[in-house]
Amino acid sequence: MKNEYEPVIGLETHVELYTNTKMFCGCRLSFGEEKNIYTCPVCLGHPGSLPVINKKAIEYAVKIALALNCKIKKYTIFHRKNYFYPDMPKNYQISQYDLPLGVGGYLDVDIGGYIRRVWITRVHMEEDTGKLLHKGTTGRISESEASIVDFNRAGTPLIEIVTEPDIRSPEEAREYMIVLRNLILFLDVSDCSMEEGSLRCDANVSVRKTGEDKIGTKTEIKNLNSFKFLQKGLEYEVKRQIKVLEAGDEVIQQTRHYDSKTGTTKALRFKEEAHDYRYFPEPDLVPIYIEDKMIEDIRKTIPELPSVKAKRFEKQYSLPKYDSNFLANNKDLSDYFEQCCRHYNNAKNIANWIMGDFSALLNKEKMIIKDSRVTPENLCKMLEIIDKGKINSKIAKSVFEEMFSTGGNPQKIIEDRGLEQISDEGLLEAIIEEVIKDNPGAVEQFKEGKDKAIDFLIGRVMAKTKGKANPGIVNDIITKKLS
Amino acid sequence: MAVLRGNLMERISKDDVKHVAKLAELEFSEKDIEKITSQLDRILEHVANISSVNTEGITPTSHILDIKNVFRDDMAEQSVTQESALKNAPDEANDGFKVPKID
Amino acid sequence: MEIHYLTAHQLKDILEKKQISCTEIVESVYLRIEEVGDRLNSYIRLEKESALSRAGEVDKLISAGSDIEDFMGMPIAIKDNICTKNITTTCASRILENYIPIYNATVIDRLESRNYILAGKANMDEFAMGSSNENSYFGTVKNPWDTDRVPGGSSGGPAVCVAAGEAVCSLGSDTGGSIRQPASLCGVVGFKPTYGMVSRYGLVAFASSLDQIGPLTRDVEDCAAMLNIICGYDRKDSTSINVEVPDYKSFLKADIKDMRIGVPKELMVEGIDREVKEAVYRIIKLVEDMGGIVEEISLPSLEYALSVYYIIAPSEASSNLSRFDGVRYGYRNVEARTLREMYRRSRAEGFGDEVKRRIMIGTYCLSAGYYDAYYEKAQRVRTLVINDFKKAFEKFDVLISPTSPTTAFKIGEKMEDPLTMYLSDICTIPVNLAGLPAISIPAGLSGSKLPIGLQIIGNVLREDNVLKVAYSLEKAIGFTGRPGL
Numbered sequence A: 001m002k003n004e005y006e007p008v009i010g011l012e013t014h015v016e017l018y019t020n021t022k023m024f025c026g027c028r029l030s031f032g033e034e035k036n037i038y039t040c041p042v043c044l045g046h047p048g049s050l051p052v053i054n055k056k057a058i059e060y061a062v063k064i065a066l067a068l069n070c071k072i073k074k075y076t077i078f079h080r081k082n083y084f085y086p087d088m089p090k091n092y093q094i095s096q097y098d099l100p101l102g103v104g105g106y107l108d109v110d111i112g113g114y115i116r117r118v119w120i121t122r123v124h125m126e127e128d129t130g131k132l133l134h135k136g137t138t139g140r141i142s143e144s145e146a147s148i149v150d151f152n153r154a155g156t157p158l159i160e161i162v163t164e165p166d167i168r169s170p171e172e173a174r175e176y177m178i179v180l181r182n183l184i185l186f187l188d189v190s191d192c193s194m195e196e197g198s199l200r201c202d203a204n205v206s207v208r209k210t211g212e213d214k215i216g217t218k219t220e221i222k223n224l225n226s227f228k229f230l231q232k233g234l235e236y237e238v239k240r241q242i243k244v245l246e247a248g249d250e251v252i253q254q255t256r257h258y259d260s261k262t263g264t265t266k267a268l269r270f271k272e273e274a275h276d277y278r279y280f281p282e283p284d285l286v287p288i289y290i291e292d293k294m295i296e297d298i299r300k301t302i303p304e305l306p307s308v309k310a311k312r313f314e315k316q317y318s319l320p321k322y323d324s325n326f327l328a329n330n331k332d333l334s335d336y337f338e339q340c341c342r343h344y345n346n347a348k349n350i351a352n353w354i355m356g357d358f359s360a361l362l363n364k365e366k367m368i369i370k371d372s373r374v375t376p377e378n379l380c381k382m383l384e385i386i387d388k389g390k391i392n393s394k395i396a397k398s399v400f401e402e403m404f405s406t407g408g409n410p411q412k413i414i415e416d417r418g419l420e421q422i423s424d425e426g427l428l429e430a431i432i433e434e435v436i437k438d439n440p441g442a443v444e445q446f447k448e449g450k451d452k453a454i455d456f457l458i459g460r461v462m463a464k465t466k467g468k469a470n471p472g473i474v475n476d477i478i479t480k481k482l483s
Numbered sequence B: 001m002a003v004l005r006g007n008l009m010e011r012i013s014k015d016d017v018k019h020v021a022k023l024a025e026l027e028f029s030e031k032d033i034e035k036i037t038s039q040l041d042r043i044l045e046h047v048a049n050i051s052s053v054n055t056e057g058i059t060p061t062s063h064i065l066d067i068k069n070v071f072r073d074d075m076a077e078q079s080v081t082q083e084s085a086l087k088n089a090p091d092e093a094n095d096g097f098k099v100p101k102i103d
Numbered sequence C: 001m002e003i004h005y006l007t008a009h010q011l012k013d014i015l016e017k018k019q020i021s022c023t024e025i026v027e028s029v030y031l032r033i034e035e036v037g038d039r040l041n042s043y044i045r046l047e048k049e050s051a052l053s054r055a056g057e058v059d060k061l062i063s064a065g066s067d068i069e070d071f072m073g074m075p076i077a078i079k080d081n082i083c084t085k086n087i088t089t090t091c092a093s094r095i096l097e098n099y100i101p102i103y104n105a106t107v108i109d110r111l112e113s114r115n116y117i118l119a120g121k122a123n124m125d126e127f128a129m130g131s132s133n134e135n136s137y138f139g140t141v142k143n144p145w146d147t148d149r150v151p152g153g154s155s156g157g158p159a160v161c162v163a164a165g166e167a168v169c170s171l172g173s174d175t176g177g178s179i180r181q182p183a184s185l186c187g188v189v190g191f192k193p194t195y196g197m198v199s200r201y202g203l204v205a206f207a208s209s210l211d212q213i214g215p216l217t218r219d220v221e222d223c224a225a226m227l228n229i230i231c232g233y234d235r236k237d238s239t240s241i242n243v244e245v246p247d248y249k250s251f252l253k254a255d256i257k258d259m260r261i262g263v264p265k266e267l268m269v270e271g272i273d274r275e276v277k278e279a280v281y282r283i284i285k286l287v288e289d290m291g292g293i294v295e296e297i298s299l300p301s302l303e304y305a306l307s308v309y310y311i312i313a314p315s316e317a318s319s320n321l322s323r324f325d326g327v328r329y330g331y332r333n334v335e336a337r338t339l340r341e342m343y344r345r346s347r348a349e350g351f352g353d354e355v356k357r358r359i360m361i362g363t364y365c366l367s368a369g370y371y372d373a374y375y376e377k378a379q380r381v382r383t384l385v386i387n388d389f390k391k392a393f394e395k396f397d398v399l400i401s402p403t404s405p406t407t408a409f410k411i412g413e414k415m416e417d418p419l420t421m422y423l424s425d426i427c428t429i430p431v432n433l434a435g436l437p438a439i440s441i442p443a444g445l446s447g448s449k450l451p452i453g454l455q456i457i458g459n460v461l462r463e464d465n466v467l468k469v470a471y472s473l474e475k476a477i478g479f480t481g482r483p484g485l
């Protein structure tokens, strides 16, 4: 009965930009240092202080809007969004209302098998709030007897990205966020860390009988602060709403909080004052006219975006779609990959190593490829050595591990550890003779036609040569000798 | 619905006043509500005379000056010390502004 | 004549002649404050000690041969809604009773760079909301010409300080007439510059799109000199105009021959005292005698200016005053057990009645369902007011009108009826809506020996015309009256 329903999901994403200074004052952005050390009359909302717009923040916002295929409004202004909350220094947030910076964009999300085009309603600029720390045992707002406000974060430039309700499943929501995050990382305007809260996401969810086109009553889910929680929270909420409807009840429009401990969503115990934000044009700021020149200059700073890059990789390096996407979605990996391609011509080999052993080690060490000690040159040297048959893949693994930990040159590692593959037939003949002598049983079986036996014999030869013997040649010699 | 008091003589009610007080985080005694309701009603009734003005095709002025694109460069300036940030705090605890239980 | 009644430029002259020291000037002013202060209540806070020590330093500078600039060593009163670093700035409100700014307003930095001396923080209507200076948490300010009467507002304190010799001059703020109307009622000069000419940084906001700082002085020459100091671009205020600042003193020429002067008939109609009208007509005669061309003109939209103002100003105020919540600074009710209770009780106990009234009006006008009908509609009508002035200034160099429809009224007279109180600004409000420069100069005394003020309005950035006409008329009128106390 569940699949009679389809979820209708829209996402509101907040992205903290990493400019040097705040949106409306010269205070530095803070990264969880001491409380209230990056503040001034403006971001503390002191009487008489006035905001002045950070140009860089506008440029970053335009960059994001363009990358999301938005139309940039030539004329845009800030509004005041009025409501009282202790993390808001002025008890209004300088935000945008009916004249947002960007409108009508989209983001294509590849959901293994099909593409979901998620339309972007608006991209607008605003200022972040301070941070509330809740005193008391649980650190939960509902149980704390008092709260502490830290205004270091207050005034940090924020971009809000609002989608149409185009998302049809929690998985799609998760994929959308991953693609959006990669995109913004490519733009180099935010570190997009969900742990640090520089990328935050709220969801509007409703469900409806599949086939219907009117949208049901929605709830807003907050605190979905990881890809996993986003999906889990939405899955729970969708199930919950279906249960409600199935029971013949109605979904109540409300804001709900996702609790990652229980994996459930709870209606906020006290809902903020019936929303009446009393938006009006911010009289302390003047309008912004974004000239075409500015748009074009900013467009030039936008690098090749993941989707485009992936297609190019498929064509230019004739990589499989999977590999292309895997590499293209990660700026560092794709940069590294292309550097390698300059030194070595078998792109698929490079891709395999980057996606395989290399990524495995990186994950294990919680490192990013930029910081690894393996230079593209050395990786390529190693691949050439393998191609020349100087080492086999098994040895290569251990060589690579040493390159990874020491940053050493593969040729040198191989020489120092004498790992070069033995292809000298004379040398191998002698060893093979011994093996045949020592393993009559296996020899018998081979003669009776049990092919398995030869693998055993080769294994013995390998063991004797510490894996350095060239398996191909060993195979030939044994077969020759025993037939 | 944006009803103009000038048009339909909609009076502001005590409940309106209570609702607005909530939005503004103000509180009034019952007897003050009476008083302020009638005062607001009188003022709003007077200002509602603008409803009779024809503003067809007239754009609202939120800025007298046609200044545009006033920006700062993204250069850090000296913040104030934690001490001066907290100097005026009515209540303070571990380097932050302390507020009562949030309801 | 007593030192405390001299103008800044007169004092500068005798300073240069070494006939007096800054210390003597400051002492004489404080002597005067001790003499009349209690009767007038024009200061919220005095800075006597620091003023005297600053005076000493300035005297050293002078004897060390540094040349004497305008207002160097002059004791000046600052309206208490202009932030002074480390000196309490209360806005005459309980909610800021103990608020100590952590920074200086830009105008204060500019004055300090000229070695001015802060005499004290002047009393005012709470958050500059009022026309009688009866809305101060620190008590009503009295008019020196008749202490049973109001000095006008909201810059009542700054006007009285100048009128009664308690400061050489003062800075006030003008949102709907708050400099010009009290200047008129106290018989001094008050100037509201073009919106954007003086930085608002550090002026505690009442209505951001209307507020402007300006000087109150004993004559037009001091006014021009003060404009030279406070006017000019400030990158901390996004609404400040980035233009070359002229030497305002260069406009002090007693010559209005062939200048075209309009008299808006909407500002000469009902509600204006007979005596006030007569004063204006006398001046019109003077102007014509001096070769100026005077004509009546109609600005029909002015009929709605008061309504527009009492929608826009409270709306912006309701938002500007949200920050007073007892969290980061200011008064907090300490019994409150929850946040919302703390907000409501702190604000209910911290704000006075008029402030609460305007917050309520503004919140209502911005709230869902009413925004279009009130706030946005008002912004549209505001455009019409601006257009009317634009048209008028195609034809005229300046417009003149009464500053206030009446002379100083009795304390308490209008307190029970906010709306009649609001009507006191009927002549000054349109000027703020259009962001124009305007001055009020003394036009003479009424039969009951109360000052009458004349308002001279110029086009945007045409301070030159305003000053020229003001200077010429000041000479022609020759007002020398002093309050009898």
Ligand SMILES: [Mg+2]
Pocket (backbone or CB within 6 Å): A014, A126, A160
């Ligand atoms: Mg937002």
Ligand SMILES: [Zn+2]
Pocket (backbone or CB within 6 Å): A022, A025, A026, A027, A038, A039, A040, A041, A042, A043, A044, A155
């Ligand atoms: Zn700051």
